[in-house]
Amino acid sequence: MEKANIAVLVSGGGTNLQALIDAEARGEIASGSIRLVVSNVKGAYALERAAKAGIPSLTLTKKACGGQAGFEEALDKALREKEIDLVVLAGFLSILSGDFSARWEKRIINIHPSLIPSFCGKGYYGLKVHEEALRYGVKVTGATVHYVNEIPDGGQIILQKAVDILPEDTAETLQRRVMEQAEWILLPKAAELVSARILKEKAGNKA
Numbered sequence: 001m002e003k004a005n006i007a008v009l010v011s012g013g014g015t016n017l018q019a020l021i022d023a024e025a026r027g028e029i030a031s032g033s034i035r036l037v038v039s040n041v042k043g044a045y046a047l048e049r050a051a052k053a054g055i056p057s058l059t060l061t062k063k064a065c066g067g068q069a070g071f072e073e074a075l076d077k078a079l080r081e082k083e084i085d086l087v088v089l090a091g092f093l094s095i096l097s098g099d100f101s102a103r104w105e106k107r108i109i110n111i112h113p114s115l116i117p118s119f120c121g122k123g124y125y126g127l128k129v130h131e132e133a134l135r136y137g138v139k140v141t142g143a144t145v146h147y148v149n150e151i152p153d154g155g156q157i158i159l160q161k162a163v164d165i166l167p168e169d170t171a172e173t174l175q176r177r178v179m180e181q182a183e184w185i186l187l188p189k190a191a192e193l194v195s196a197r198i199l200k201e202k203a204g205n206k207a
């Protein structure tokens, strides 16, 4: 069966990448296949996860590419060379330009560790999101998978899942629970949903 070619963009530990790799191995991403991992951080542990799974990977830093425009040009080239259909931002902690997201409209999805529109947008990433949720005192948080457009964390929502905040939570315990109960479940599900949509569109174009 034809599959959508998936690239996963990472910056750190890559537990969401691992969730995608494991879900594909279990047959839960039947419409897509991970063909490339791109890190914008040298030596990110996610790269080791890719290597262990036999997935080709690449490191592209803004510094080595001479800034944001050069980075996006190199990224676009790498994605096109591998005939990538879907880009999954899985803990990719850099903001892509409006130009880039327009070029890949409805082809980039992102996982964010809160219930958008709470605790999102520029400056809200990683542990910071959970620190802010605790500081505000909300009793429920969660994760969101959304399409990427020119507004940081502002694209159409695909899936969301709520997670309770417990009185004894620290940012670290909350981050872990949001990952276990929401992110690692939602992201593979969304990757499958969007891959299936892309395949359907491609088939429609051929008809």
Ligand code: GAR
Pocket (backbone or CB within 6 Å): 010, 011, 012, 013, 014, 015, 016, 017, 046, 090, 091, 092, 093, 111, 112, 113, 124, 125, 126, 129, 179, 183
């Ligand atoms: C995840 O919690 C992800 O949702 C978050 O960074 C973490 C990366 O962990 N992403 C953002 O905050 C994006 N704004 P991982 O490298 O183990 O997947």
